[in-house]
Amino acid sequence: MTDATRLMPEDEATRRQILSAQALAVLDGVVLSLAANCFLAATTAAVLWLDEPGAGILAWLAAVFAINLARYIGVRIVRRLNCAVERPKRALGVLSLGALGGGLAWSLPPFIGTLHGANGLNPYLIFIIGGICAGSLMQSTAYSRTALLFAGPPLAAAILSLLITGTSAALVIAADALLLAVMMLRASQLSEAGFIRSQIDRLKAVALAASLSDANGEIRQSYQQLASLANRDALTGLGNRALFNQRLRDLLDKSVPTGALALLVIDLDRFKAINDTMGHGAGDAVLIEIADRLASLTGPTDTVVRLGGDEFAVIIEGQAAEARGRAIGDGIVRLAGDPIVIGGRPVTVGASAGLALHPQHGETADDLFASADIALYAAKEGGRRRLGLFNPILKARIERQRLIETTLTDAIADRALQVVFQPQVELATGRVTGFEALLRWMHPELGAVSPPDIVRAAHALHISTALTGYVANCAAELLRTLPRLGLPEAAVAVNVSPREFSGDTLSRLLTDITRAHDISPALMEIEITEEATLDTQAAGAELARLEAAGFRLAVDDFGMGHSSLAYLVSLHIDRLKIDRSFVKGIATSRENQALISALIGIGHALSIDIVVEGVENEEEAEVLRMLGCRHAQGYYFARPMPANDIPRWLDQHAERIA
Structure with a gap:
């Protein structure tokens, strides 16, 4: 060389x-x-x-x-x-x-x-x-x-x-x-x-030389931007988050008289839709107009800022801060509902607001802002376009969810969550065809925690896959015992959150679990909510991997969402589960009978099995059988039970149908 x-x-x-x-x-x-x-x-x-x-x-x-x-x-x-x-x-x-x-x-x-x-x-x-x-x-x-x-x-x-x-x-x-x-x-x-x-x-x-020149130029540009944006939002001309944080802390560092400080947080209700449909230029025009309307409601002692995105805040100082905060909040909710003309076209946005008072709702800047944000969240939950005032009940609800989140990881590790199983039976014969795995958690401080709260906390902590793995392992343990109970072909359904279908983690996890327990994937049914099938690129790919691995696929609460029937066929869905809302009053409701018949007809046409949930009495079970439904589950047959109680229930059930 x-x-x-x-x-x-x-x-x-x-x-x-x-x-x-x-x-x-x-x-x-x-x-x-x-x-x-x-x-x-x-x-x-x-x-x-x-x-x-x-x-x-x-x-x-x-x-x-x-x-x-x-x-x-x-x-x-x-x-x-x-x-x-x-x-x-x-x-x-x-x-x-x-x-x-x-x-x-x-x-x-x-x-x-x-x-x-x-x-x-x-x-x-x-x-x-x-x-x-x-x-x-x-x-x-x-x-x-x-x-x-x-x-x-x-x-x-x-x-x-x-x-x-x-x-x-x-x-x-x-x-x-x-x-x-x-x-x-x-x-x-x-x-x-x-x-x-x-x-x-x-x-x-x-x-x-070029790098030094670029760095020098970037430094000069950054300095100019920092100098111009140190305290002002470039788009609306209002104060920015830096000004908000500094002003609120300065006020709280001083001795503020009781009732002389309030914090109002405002969020637009339809801003994302305008950005998506009309473009960011239209969104900017909306923000500028809302900022002008908000500024027109405030006085010289108030600090009006844009926190970012479509979120605004007002720090209200002086006597009667609560009354003025209510007036500004009600005023912006009203004015935000007035149309904004963009390119000759009227656009309506709407706003929700949350109000917190010092020192009742928070003595520090972080606590006061958190209280106002909770009040805003409550206003949105209550139907939007309204002003919410912080109250201790809201705080208790938030603190409850935070406590759930802080203890959920340990609960999974310590097997403190209980997995119970509800039987699924054949309507014509009463034969048990499977079980659905359901979560229960008796929290040592909160008492019973509902499954939606558990799932919401798992998502917030990014441990949804770990939670699914916990339930799937319990289901696999039951599947190993079912052949000894005379049910070698019975399946166990595991509910999976739609958020878990963004990659291939779920399919690999479930495959590993079935291999570890030496059970057939065909006996583990993966129940997904209908919305999960709407993302054809993410959820569709993962569901296809599950189907290829041999797992049974079921769509839960069918008829409550917007599934594509063609897509259900392409994924080779094995089961559709019809929601309880269609079963209630079916004995006297011709409309519900027609809907159930139609859904059953769809299942037959696509060679997809139908399971009706929420059957609570003999009359409902008989009507469903006459309509052609083969499988059902509900309190009429059995409530969810621990795996240890299943053998005794099977004996009782066999005597009842004999």
């Missing part, structure tokens, strides 16, 4: 720049070299002609001129196409090919005419060959290959011809020529390495 090769950087862009510099350097001297080459060829031909005229000399001279003309044309083409910059490898290839052609042409003179002069040698010819080889080296300091391709053939031919002559003087000159060739080779490589080193240093210097 040559010095030049070792110096070449691995970065492709830098290599390209160095090759381009080499090509440009060779191009700069090639035209002058061609002119000198033609002149030397003419004088060399004349010397050879005077020594011994012959047609070979003229043919050689014509060949040199033709090759040099071709090299000149190649140089012009390379320059015109800007190959040295855009395709430097190709440019160097063309130049190297031309150098080789010239070198081969100059390898012929030692064999044309005679080498013998007065002393048995033609010193002029040896001098010319050595000179043009040295000249090629000086002209190609940037790229050794062109020099070596040009000088190599003439030197080799000269050395060979001297060896053929065989005289002592010829052998000495041949040795000198060989030494010259070695020195030229080394000098050419060192010269190219030096050129590459200088180009690398130049590129580093340019990059450093």
Whole structure:
């Protein structure tokens, strides 16, 4: 490996720049070299002609001129196409090919005419060959290959011809020529390495200068932005979050009289829809208009800010802060409902607001803001477009959810969550066909925690997969015992949150669980809510992986959402579970009977099994059987029970249907 090769950087862009510099350097001297080459060829031909005229000399001279003309044309083409910059490898290839052609042409003179002069040698010819080889080296300091391709053939031919002559003087000159060739080779490589080193240093210097310039520009720009945005929102002209935080803390650091400080937090109700349908330009226009309307409701002592996105806040100071806060909150809720004209089109947004008072609802900035935010959340939950005032009940609800979240991870690890199972039966025979796994949690401080609260906490903690794994393991343990209870084909359904279908984690988890317990995936039914099937790229891919792994797929609460029937077919759904709302009052409701019949018909048409949930009495069970429903579950058959109670219930159930 040559010095030049070792110096070449691995970065492709830098290599390209160095090759381009080499090509440009060779191009700069090639035209002058061609002119000198033609002149030397003419004088060399004349010397050879005077020594011994012959047609070979003229043919050689014509060949040199033709090759040099071709090299000149190649140089012009390379320059015109800007190959040295855009395709430097190709440019160097063309130049190297031309150098080789010239070198081969100059390898012929030692064999044309005679080498013998007065002393048995033609010193002029040896001098010319050595000179043009040295000249090629000086002209190609940037790229050794062109020099070596040009000088190599003439030197080799000269050395060979001297060896053929065989005289002592010829052998000495041949040795000198060989030494010259070695020195030229080394000098050419060192010269190219030096050129590459200088180009690398130049590129580093340019990059450093550009980086420093960019960094300096970014620093200046950042400083200007920070200076202009330190306390103001660039879009609305209101204060920003930094001003809000500083102002609220400054006020609370002082002794604020009771009733002299209130905090109002406002959030727009339909802002995202406007951004999505009309574009961000329309959204900005809405924010500016809402900011103007909000500012018109406040006084000179109030601090009005945009916290970010579509969220605003007002710090109300002075006497009667609560009354003024209510007035501003009610006012912005009212004004935000008035249409905003954008591009000649009226747009209605709406707003919700939450109000908290100091010191009743918080003595620190964080506590006061959290209280106002809770009041805002309650206003949205209550139907939006209203003002909510913080109260301790709201706080208790939030604190309850936070306590659930802080203890859920340990509850899963300690197996404090209880998994119970509700049987599914065949309506015609009463035969047990499966079970549904359901979560129960008797919290040591909160008492019974509902499954939706558990799922919501798991999602907030990003442990939904761990929760599903916990339930699936319990289901797998039951599946291992069912064959001993005479139910080898009974399946166990596991509910899965739609949020778990964004990757392949769920399918890998469930596959590992079934393998660890040595049970068939076909006996574990994965129940998904209808909305999960709407995301064809995320949920669809994961459901397809589950189906391919052999798991049974069921859609829970079918008929309550917006599933695509074509998509259900493509996923090979095994079961549809009809919600309790369709069963209630079915004995007397023709409408519910028609709906159930239609849903059952869909199931039959798609070869999908139907299970009706929430069957609570014999009359409902009989009507469903008559309508063609095969499977059902509900309190009429059994309440959810621990796995240990299933054998006793099975015995009782067998006696009842016997």
